[in-house]
Amino acid sequence: MPDTMTPEQRHRCMSNIGSKNTKPEMIVRRWLWRQGFRYRLNVKRLPGTPDIVIPKLSTVIFVNGCFWHAHQGCDKYRVPSTNVSFWEEKFKRNRERDARNYNSLHKMGWYVLVVWECQLDKSHRHDTLIALSRRLSQIFLSTHNVKVYTQSSEELPLAAEP
Ligand SMILES: [Zn+2]
DSSP, X not given: OOTTOOHHHHHHHHXXXXXSOOHHHHHHHHHHHHTTOOOXXXXXXXXXXXXXXXXXXXXXXXXXXXXXXXXXXXXXXXXOSSSHHHHHHHHHHHHHHHHHHHHHHHHTTOEEEEEEGGGGSHHHHHHHHHHHHHHHHHHHHHHHSSOOOOOOOEEOOOTTOO
């Protein structure tokens, strides 16, 4: 920690250690902040405690780790080779819980965006963040003109896909 921090900054820095500030989430947060989006973090009164909440856009963003959230078809998600049925059951429950939370949020009128950890790998990061900004701009437009109610849980497309 640099010595130039104020006591208040130092305190905030210390209290962040060991909390939910995982790296992929920080990448998204830093990007959003630089793009001028203002957000709140880990809003506990919302289903699933979304990582990032943008009240002005009625949007919540989950930055999901591929392993624990069982990202289907992803290299980072593999069922461990021991205790297979235990893990399969655990991942199934995690997936079901995610789906339930996203559904509840939709019903409450929130747009739900999911950014996967693997989409923030160096080779995909730029495209993912650009896609995220674009999606948020679309949401801004639709919430300031005509409300669009045809939402399902959205995963950001990887621009590298054909
Ligand atoms: Zn993944």
